[in-house]
Amino acid sequence: MDAIVVIALSVLTSVAILVLTSLGLAVVFGLMRIVNMAHGEFLMIGAFTTTVLVRSAGVSIWLAILCAPILCALIGAAVEIAFIRPLYGKRLIDTLLATFGLSLILYQIAIDIFGTASPGIGAPAGWIEIGRYSVSYYSLLLPVVALSLTAFLYFLFTRTSYGLQARAAAQNPEMASVLGVEVRRVNLRTFVLGCALAGLGGGLLSPLVAVSPGVGQSYVGQAFMTVVTGGPAFLLGTLSASAVLGGVANVVSQLFTNLWGLTALLIVAIVLVRVLPDGLSGSWSRQL
Amino acid sequence: MALAADEGRATNSNRHSIDDPPPTPMRPDAGRRDFLKASTAIAGSALLGRASKTFSADSKPIHVASMFDVTGGLSIYGLPEMNVSRMTIEHINKSGGVLGRPLHLHEYDTQSKIELYSRYAQEIGANDDIAVVVGCITGASREAARPVLSKNGKLLFFPSVDEGGECDKYTFMQGADCLQMETPLVDWAVKNAGKTFYVVAADYVYGHVATAWTKSLVEKAGGSVVGIEFVPLDVSDFGATIRKIQTAKPAVIMANTVGGNHVAFYRQFAAAGLNRNIRIVSPSFGLGNEQLVLAPEETKGIVVAYSYFESLNNPENKAFVASYRKAYPDAGPLMDLPVQVWNGWHQWKMAVEKAGSTDIDKVVAAMESAIPFQGPNGHVVMDPISHRNIQDINLATVNAKREYEILHTQKQVRPSTQVVGSESCDLVGKDKGSHRMILPKT
Numbered sequence: 001m002d003a004i005v006v007i008a009l010s011v012l013t014s015v016a017i018l019v020l021t022s023l024g025l026a027v028v029f030g031l032m033r034i035v036n037m038a039h040g041e042f043l044m045i046g047a048f049t050t051t052v053l054v055r056s057a058g059v060s061i062w063l064a065i066l067c068a069p070i071l072c073a074l075i076g077a078a079v080e081i082a083f084i085r086p087l088y089g090k091r092l093i094d095t096l097l098a099t100f101g102l103s104l105i106l107y108q109i110a111i112d113i114f115g116t117a118s119p120g121i122g123a124p125a126g127w128i129e130i131g132r133y134s135v136s137y138y139s140l141l142l143p144v145v146a147l148s149l150t151a152f153l154y155f156l157f158t159r160t161s162y163g164l165q166a167r168a169a170a171q172n173p174e175m176a177s178v179l180g181v182e183v184r185r186v187n188l189r190t191f192v193l194g195c196a197l198a199g200l201g202g203g204l205l206s207p208l209v210a211v212s213p214g215v216g217q218s219y220v221g222q223a224f225m226t227v228v229t230g231g232p233a234f235l236l237g238t239l240s241a242s243a244v245l246g247g248v249a250n251v252v253s254q255l256f257t258n259l260w261g262l263t264a265l266l267i268v269a270i271v272l273v274r275v276l277p278d279g280l281s282g283s284w285s286r287q288l
Numbered sequence: 289m290a291l292a293a294d295e296g297r298a299t300n301s302n303r304h305s306i307d308d309p310p311p312t313p314m315r316p317d318a319g320r321r322d323f324l325k326a327s328t329a330i331a332g333s334a335l336l337g338r339a340s341k342t343f344s345a346d347s348k349p350i351h352v353a354s355m356f357d358v359t360g361g362l363s364i365y366g367l368p369e370m371n372v373s374r375m376t377i378e379h380i381n382k383s384g385g386v387l388g389r390p391l392h393l394h395e396y397d398t399q400s401k402i403e404l405y406s407r408y409a410q411e412i413g414a415n416d417d418i419a420v421v422v423g424c425i426t427g428a429s430r431e432a433a434r435p436v437l438s439k440n441g442k443l444l445f446f447p448s449v450d451e452g453g454e455c456d457k458y459t460f461m462q463g464a465d466c467l468q469m470e471t472p473l474v475d476w477a478v479k480n481a482g483k484t485f486y487v488v489a490a491d492y493v494y495g496h497v498a499t500a501w502t503k504s505l506v507e508k509a510g511g512s513v514v515g516i517e518f519v520p521l522d523v524s525d526f527g528a529t530i531r532k533i534q535t536a537k538p539a540v541i542m543a544n545t546v547g548g549n550h551v552a553f554y555r556q557f558a559a560a561g562l563n564r565n566i567r568i569v570s571p572s573f574g575l576g577n578e579q580l581v582l583a584p585e586e587t588k589g590i591v592v593a594y595s596y597f598e599s600l601n602n603p604e605n606k607a608f609v610a611s612y613r614k615a616y617p618d619a620g621p622l623m624d625l626p627v628q629v630w631n632g633w634h635q636w637k638m639a640v641e642k643a644g645s646t647d648i649d650k651v652v653a654a655m656e657s658a659i660p661f662q663g664p665n666g667h668v669v670m671d672p673i674s675h676r677n678i679q680d681i682n683l684a685t686v687n688a689k690r691e692y693e694i695l696h697t698q699k700q701v702r703p704s705t706q707v708v709g710s711e712s713c714d715l716v717g718k719d720k721g722s723h724r725m726i727l728p729k730t
Contacts, residue, residue, distance in 0.1 A: 003535065010527040017525060111359070115367075115618065122583035123559035133534045136559035139527070208559065209524045210551030210581050214361050218522050218549060253528035258519050259491055261528065 002131025007254050009135055015246035016142035017205065022223040022238050023149060024198030030227045030234025032170045032190055034084060035096040039223055040216025041106035042072050042195050046202030047211045048114065054121045061124050061207065068203030069196035076195025080188050088173070088187065110213035123207040138207060145204060149197075150239050157235065157288060166190045167288075222265075229272045231279020232287050240280045245269060349392040350385075350646060352377070353412050354629075355423030355433065360400025361521070361548050364576030365425050365625055368616075369447065370395060372626035373422060375615050376633045386637050387644070394418065402432050409433035413440030419646040420445065422632045425625075426546065427451055427494040431725060434459055438723045441648050445636060447628035449571065449594070451497035452704055453726045454675070455713035458648065460635070460655060461676045462628035466501035467704035469571040469593045472683050472696070473542070474505045476591060481567040482539020483511035488529060488553060489544035490572075491518035493727075497708075498544045498571065500728040504708050506542075514538050519545070524552040530560050543570040551578045558586035567591065577620045579690045587686045594624040595679045596665035597692050605664035624665070631663040631677070635670060656716060667700065672716050676703035 021043060028036045036042075046068035053064035083098045123138040157163035168176040169186045177183045202216065209215060226245060230237030248268045253261030276282055354373040357366035377393040385391060394412075398404040405424065412418050413436050420443040424430040427450050437444050438458045446454075449463035477485070485506050489495030495518055503513055515536040517529050533541070545553055554573075557563055569591045573579075579587045598609060598621050608630060612622060638661065639654035640646055656672035666680045681701045684692040706712040708728040713719050 003531075006531055006534075010531055013527055014525055108359075111363070115620065118581065120555070120581045120583065122555060122586050127559065127561040132537075133531065134561045136556070136561070138559060139556075208552065208556060210548055210555065210578075212364070212548045212581070214363075214548060215524075218524060250525075250528060254531065257517060258523045258528065262520065262523065 002133055005130055006133045006135060007251070009130075009140060010254065011247050011250045012143040013139040014250040015242050016146040017208075018222060018226055018242040018246040019146040019150065019239060020142065020201040020204055021198075021219040022201075022226040022242060023146075023153065023235075024194045024196075024201060025223045025227050026194075026230065026234045026238040027153075027197060028191060028194035029224070030230065030232075030238060031167070032187065032194070033092055034191065035093065035099065036194070037096060037100040037220070038079070038103040038106060039099075039198055040218075040220035041103045041110075042076070042198035042216070043202035043205070043219055044110060044211075044213060044216035045075060045106070046072050046199030047206040047209075047215055048110065048118075048202075049199065050203040050206045051118070051120050051211045055119050061121060065200070065203040065206075069200040072199025072202075073192045073196040076192045077188065079195070080191040084191060085184070085188075107213055107217075114213060118212070120211045121207050142204065149200075150235060153197075153235055154288065162186070162189065225265075225269045229269055229276075229279055231276070231281035231284075233279075233281035233284055235288055236286075237279055237281035237284075241272075244272070244280070347385075347389045349390045350387075350419055351392050351394060351415070351417040352633075353394040353396060353418050353421045353423070355396040355398055355405060355408050355412075355421060357400040357425055357429075358395075358397040362400040362425050364548055365448075366397075366400075368619060368622070368626045369425070369629050370397070371616050371619065372612065372629045373633070375611060376630050379611065380633065380637060386640050387646075396423070398429065402429055405429045405432040406436060409436035413437060413442060418442060419640075419648075420636055420651075422447065422629055422636075424448065426492065427497075428492050430454070430459075431493065434725075435723065443636070443648055443651060445632035447625050447632055449575070449624060451494045451501070452676075453497060453707045453710075453713075453728065455715065455719050455726050456675075456723045457652060457715055457720060458723065459675060460632070460670065461674075461703075462632045462635075463624060463677075464593075464595050464679065464681060464701075465676060465703050466498050466571065467505075468595075468679075468681050468701045470498070470501055470505050470542075471701075472593050472681055472698055473569040473571060473591065474502070474509050474511070476683055476695075477540040477542075477567065477569050478506075478509045478511050481569075484536075484538040485511055485513045485540050485542050486533050486536050486538035487513060487516045487542045487544070488533075489516070489518055489542075490546040490550065491520045492546075494546065495519075495544050497728055500708050502542050502544075519550065519553075521547050522549055524549040526553045526556045529553070530556055530562065533557075533562065533566070534560075538566060541566055541568045543568050544572050545570070546572055548576065551576075551581050554578065554582055554586055554590070558582075563589065574686075574692070575623050575625055577623065579686050579692075580620055584688050584690050587690060588688055589685060591683065591685045591695070592692070593681055593683045595677075595681055596622070596624045596627040597682055597684055597694060598622045599692060599694065600665065600682075602664070602666060604662050608664040627664050628677075631661060631665070631668055634663070635659070635661050635668070671703055673714050674703050674705045675715050678702055 025039045028034050049068040049071045050064040053059040054061050087094050125137040127134045127136045165181045165186045169183045173183045226241045230241035245265050249261045249265035252264040356370045358370050377391045381390045396408040422445040444459045447462045452465040487499050489499045574592050638659045639651045643650035643654040658669050660669040668677050668679045671678050681698045682694050683696045684694045687693050707726045710728050
């Protein structure tokens with residue numbers, strides 16, 4: 001009985017990790033269709049911000065996690081103005097190459113600053129005993145945060161005027177600007193929001209994984225898979241895809257080994273894309 | 289009118305027009321190739337200019353190479369190793385080189401990609417000048433490069449700790465093997481922690497072979513293995529693994545983790561509070577300075593066994609650490625791998641000087657004459673039968689200050705010549721022409 005509870009909680013944590021690392025990409029790629037290959041590096045910057053603030057400045061871990069999206073937002077603004085702005089419209093696919101180069105640059109800068117083995121932080125708050133198992137509180141916190149973040153973004157994009165403008169500017173920039181939406185400014189804000197979300201994901205992940213300059217690169221592939229299989233509804237589609245892919249990977253890992261868990265995730269992603277080429281949310285009426 | 293036009297064309301015959309036949313193309317590649325050769329030669333001799341100050345004007349350099357993962361997930365091992373390789377070559381050149389000739393180091397960054405090991409091994413193999421390679425980190429990368437290098441008559445010195453089983457006349461293994469490291473770990477665990485073992489190992493050749501060794505050593509020590517988990521190198525979510533460990537309830541974890549992503553295992557293990565009751569012994573923890581990446585409460589009590597620790601008290605180590613810190617002041621603590629790079633270059637140098645040439649078969653014969661060397665990790669001598677180093681093995685634990693405290697030293701531990709469950713390798717006897725790797729029956 002306690003095994004089932006622990007497995008269920010473990011599934012929730014895996015899904016939450018997938019959601020947190022994919023939400024930023026859902027906004028940048030899912031909504032704006034900017035292929036952000038540097039998404040992993042923004043995760044890494046967020047993770048390092050948290051780790052460095054806790055280790056070197058003695059800041060409390062919760063405050064440090066909140067600072068991660070702020071720094072990534074600033075860097076995201078610079079990136080948008082310098083790299084992405086010239087590519088809107090007909091050249092959006094070239095963002096793949098531009099952000100790929102950016103990711104190489106950011107990765108090497110991180111190695112030059114931090115080296116390959118820099119001090120990290122442990123998970124705060126201890127653990128809880130469930131039967132003969134123990135589960136860390138922090139891994140239970142992640143699903144709560146992931147759900148709240150998705151709910152907040154849903155509210156932001158459906159109930160606020162910024163959200164309406166952001167979706168309009170992404171779907172039909174010319175018509176939106178005719179109707180008085182300042183497309184350039186709105187796009188900048190949306191990209192910055194996406195980068196901030198990536199940074200927050202990295203910061204939240206930093207007490208659970210080894211933070212090194214390459215930490216983001218192992219999450220980029222899965223993030224893209226999740227957003228693509230999620231489909232046009234960039235928020236709820238990503239959430240559903242995370243649930244399906246993360247759930248399958250975790251359950252198979254529990255029953256067999258990690259290798260089969262990863263294999264199952266890939267097979268499910270392939271099958272989903274084949275069977276539902278528009279993504280999980282392709283036929284939903286609400287495209288959010 | 290036509291006449292006038294013809295005349296016009298005739299007088300402008302030196303002007304090119306669209307009707308002219310295409311000019312015979314100048315071979316641009318030849319010009320570029322020559323230019324590249326010349327500029328590389330100039331750059332190369334400029335690099336040597338400093339080093340060859342003490343040598344006679346006509347002493348040609350000996351070309352040597354190093355292949356390490358300086359970038360990518362394995363850069364935690366590769367960057368210090370390449371740095372020490374460079375430092376060792378400079379040191380050797382400053383003290384007169386080898387046979388009076390300076391060494392020229394070719395550095396190859398394999399970016400944690402196995403295919404680059406094969407590619408650079410081909411490049412090195414095709415380069416007639418290169419005499420020896422000190423390189424490779426994982427067993428998988430070594431097996432990608434070794435057959436290519438061997439076929440082309442290039443010596444390979446492999447500085448990593450590894451799983452054993454290599455049976456190649458042209459390969460020399462510097463680091464400790466599973467028998468040398470896991471025996472003291474298993475013996476210590478059975479005496480001090482408990483008899484039930486759970487194995488978490490990286491999912492490639494090293495992890496599988498090391499686990500085969502663990503199973504046989506644990507059985508011999510009277511314990512039992514209650515679970516085995518192989519984890520691919522790019523996995524960092526250990527939730528499932530930790531739950532399975534809690535179901536199996538072992539007393540000891542034998543952790544054969546490799547690479548940056550696996551460090552998350554120790555973190556998540558401690559986050560679930562498991563490090564209070566279960567001890568971790570590991571033949572691979574610390575090689576990438578994991579004890580610095582992790583917090584002290586996550587690493588306290590982990591027991592490791594290596595030939596080298598930075599705190600070893602001998603004059604060679606003090607000199608080695610001083611030069612390393614001077615050359616690389618921002619580098620982290622030194623672990624076993626870069627020290628074996630230093631040993632490798634020096635053992636090769638002594639063999640070449642004994643053989644009087646860099647001819648590969650003469651150098652191999654000289655290496656097999658077991659010339660002793662005093663390295664930073666103590667007395668080191670090559671065992672001719674297995675081509676592995678006989679060296680001291682120290683058992684140590686990580687304390688609350690994230691330093692290693694040496695618990696026990698075993699002097700001059702012999703490496704294994706027998707692959708567990710399979711055949712033995714005798715490189716001066718029955719295997720003296722062999723170029724293969726023997727895998728155990730897992």
